[in-house]
Amino acid sequence: MLAASAAAVGLIVALLHSRGLLAIGAVPDIVSIALPVFLLTALSYWMIRRETRLLSQLGARMDEVGKAYGLEAIDSGPATEFRRFIQRFDRFLHFVNAKVHELDQQGLEAQTASRLLAYKHEKAEAVLDAIPEGVLVIDRSGVPTFANPKVEPMLGVSRQELIGQPAQKWCTNKEVLSLLMRFTQATDPAVHADGIEFSPAEHPDRRTSVSFYPLFSPRDRTTHFGLLVVFRDISREYVAKQAGAEFVAQVSHELKTPFSVLAAYSELLMDYHTLPEVERVNAVNVIRDEVERAAALINNLLSISRLESGSLPVVRQRVKVHDLLRGSFESMSKNAQTKGVALELKIPPDLGSARLDKDLFRIAIDNLLSNAIKYSDSGDRVTLSAEHLEDRQMRISVKDQGIGIPAQDRDKVFKKYYRSDSEAASSRGGHGLGLYLAKQIVELHHGKIDVSSGPEKGTTFTVEFEAQHARLEEVPQA
Amino acid sequence: MSPKRILVADDEPNMLRVLTLLLQRAGFEVRTARDGRQALESILANPPDVLVTDIQMPHMTGEQLCRELERQVPERRFPIFVMTSMTDREHRCWSQGMRDTEFLEKPVSVRTLIAKVERHFAQAQDGAPGDA
Numbered sequence: 001m002l003a004a005s006a007a008a009v010g011l012i013v014a015l016l017h018s019r020g021l022l023a024i025g026a027v028p029d030i031v032s033i034a035l036p037v038f039l040l041t042a043l044s045y046w047m048i049r050r051e052t053r054l055l056s057q058l059g060a061r062m063d064e065v066g067k068a069y070g071l072e073a074i075d076s077g078p079a080t081e082f083r084r085f086i087q088r089f090d091r092f093l094h095f096v097n098a099k100v101h102e103l104d105q106q107g108l109e110a111q112t113a114s115r116l117l118a119y120k121h122e123k124a125e126a127v128l129d130a131i132p133e134g135v136l137v138i139d140r141s142g143v144p145t146f147a148n149p150k151v152e153p154m155l156g157v158s159r160q161e162l163i164g165q166p167a168q169k170w171c172t173n174k175e176v177l178s179l180l181m182r183f184t185q186a187t188d189p190a191v192h193a194d195g196i197e198f199s200p201a202e203h204p205d206r207r208t209s210v211s212f213y214p215l216f217s218p219r220d221r222t223t224h225f226g227l228l229v230v231f232r233d234i235s236r237e238y239v240a241k242q243a244g245a246e247f248v249a250q251v252s253h254e255l256k257t258p259f260s261v262l263a264a265y266s267e268l269l270m271d272y273h274t275l276p277e278v279e280r281v282n283a284v285n286v287i288r289d290e291v292e293r294a295a296a297l298i299n300n301l302l303s304i305s306r307l308e309s310g311s312l313p314v315v316r317q318r319v320k321v322h323d324l325l326r327g328s329f330e331s332m333s334k335n336a337q338t339k340g341v342a343l344e345l346k347i348p349p350d351l352g353s354a355r356l357d358k359d360l361f362r363i364a365i366d367n368l369l370s371n372a373i374k375y376s377d378s379g380d381r382v383t384l385s386a387e388h389l390e391d392r393q394m395r396i397s398v399k400d401q402g403i404g405i406p407a408q409d410r411d412k413v414f415k416k417y418y419r420s421d422s423e424a425a426s427s428r429g430g431h432g433l434g435l436y437l438a439k440q441i442v443e444l445h446h447g448k449i450d451v452s453s454g455p456e457k458g459t460t461f462t463v464e465f466e467a468q469h470a471r472l473e474e475v476p477q478a
Numbered sequence: 479m480s481p482k483r484i485l486v487a488d489d490e491p492n493m494l495r496v497l498t499l500l501l502q503r504a505g506f507e508v509r510t511a512r513d514g515r516q517a518l519e520s521i522l523a524n525p526p527d528v529l530v531t532d533i534q535m536p537h538m539t540g541e542q543l544c545r546e547l548e549r550q551v552p553e554r555r556f557p558i559f560v561m562t563s564m565t566d567r568e569h570r571c572w573s574q575g576m577r578d579t580e581f582l583e584k585p586v587s588v589r590t591l592i593a594k595v596e597r598h599f600a601q602a603q604d605g606a607p608g609d610a
Binding site for chain 1: 490491492493495496497499500503533534561563564569584585586587588589
């Protein structure tokens with residue numbers, strides 16, 4: 001700073017001298033010149049001090065900021081204020097540069113983490129959307145915060161109507177609503193309940209089960225997020241359960257009816273000595289028929305049980321189809337006669353043979369015939385016929401003039417336990433096993449079974465399978 | 479005293495025949511019906527003293543027959559004995575509130591049925607309310 005002042009004074013003296021204003025030896029002139037020079041110097045110094053004070057303050061501020069990030073302050077060594085400032089400024093630039101780089105890195109990491117989080121979130125949502133159950137998450141204030149699409153048909157409301165809305169606005173089932181209220185208002189969040197079942201108001205044929213699970217943080221069991229409500233469509237199980245109950249009722253009826261007849265005839269025979277001969281003979285015949293009837297049902301049940309457990313061996317042998325059909329026809333004739341139904345056999349004598357499991361196939365034909373007789377009224381005719389088709393195929397038909405099968409029931413008659421809801425059919429007893437068993441047996445023989453019918457027009461069941469025409473046979477067996 | 483008239487409704491011809499025989503031998507006059515509809519027509523034309531009915535029958539089941547009787551013959555004076563295969567109460571709840579309706583579980587003992595019918599008439603004669 002002094003050097004700068006001396007230089008300024010030197011410059012002024014040289015200027016005056018060059019204009020002849022300053023002569024050697026002119027002392028008073030020197031004084032008059034020295035004074036402004038001195039004042040100018042002082043002013044310069046003061047101004048420079050003022051500027052450097054700002055630099056010094058800025059430097060101190062930089063030190064202060066640096067200190068917060070662990071930078072040491074620049075000590076006041078021999079360097080001038082200006083030089084110290086440049087040192088600080090340079091170091092601060094480096095520091096800021098490093099910091100910006102570090103922040104860039106952190107930003108990149110945060111972006112990656114955020115993408116990963118979004119991916120995880122989407123994945124979790126995809127999983128919740130894909131699971132077959134309806135999933136509803138209710139927060140601690142009692143309003144849904146998440147619902148997967150499966151919830152909509154089960155509750156009959158859209159997700160927009162659910163999210164953020166209190167249960168009273170979207171839950172129409174009183175039982176579910178009362179349980180929801182109990183859970184969302186429970187003081188002990190650990191309370192949980194077994195599922196309840198309900199049928200949605202819009203779909204009384206469907207059945208839904210609801211389960212409630214309190215949601216806790218996996219890391220901290222004391223942190224409670226709310227409630228998970230899971231809706232499961234149990235219509236199929238429900239129908240199966242009902243069909244099973246209906247089946248028990250039917251089998252019970254089918255079994256107990258012959259037993260009732262047996263019990264009554266045994267009571268009648270107790271007084272056999274007073275009973276006319278004709279009644280005694282009839283009683284014995286009826287007892288035999290009823291025992292056969294009960295045995296046939298038990299056999300059907302056993303066959304199905306063995307068929308389903310895979311323990312029913314199919315023993316195929318060459319069988320004369322004519323004999324097999326005649327055997328079935330004869331065994332069912334009595335049954336038809338009792339009901340006043342005319343049973344007719346229409347088979348050509350040269351029907352040939354087929355490789356069949358004789359006992360199983362007989363069960364199938366017996367079931368078709370007994371079914372036709374059951375759904376016929378007195379005076380109706382049931383016809384058992386057979387014919388050859390092309391490609392060594394044979395068709396057996398059982399045709400009746402009975403009550404017929406409505407179109408909507410035709411695909412279902414071969415289902416296990418299935419019984420028509422129509423009053424005409426349901427009043428005739430049956431257990432929904434005969435046709436199911438017949439179909440299983442025909443399919444075991446790689447054949448196909450079909451039904452054609454119309455209400456009030458009677459029904460025809462056809463069975464098609466591979467057979468050998470009599471003329472093509474080598475050595476037919478019994 | 480003229481014999482008591484029993485109407486038996488059952489779609490099983492063998493059951494119908496043996497019940498007829500046994501009840502006739504016990505001194506009752508027996509009428510038969512092959513289904514609920516026939517039974518209802520018969521009752522409307524000429525009410526019996528006792529109705530014995532099966533449940534599963536074509537055209538009109540035993541349950542429907544009982545309901546129709548409640549509707550069409552509210553002043554019914556004869557008792558009804560329903561023969562059923564089901565043992566649980568659930569299958570009998572439809573008869574709640576029906577007077578003089580009793581279930582007989584299959585296989586039905588006809589002797590028991592006759593004893594119940596005779597007790598009913600004995601109570602009716604004494605002026606006591608019938609079996610319910």
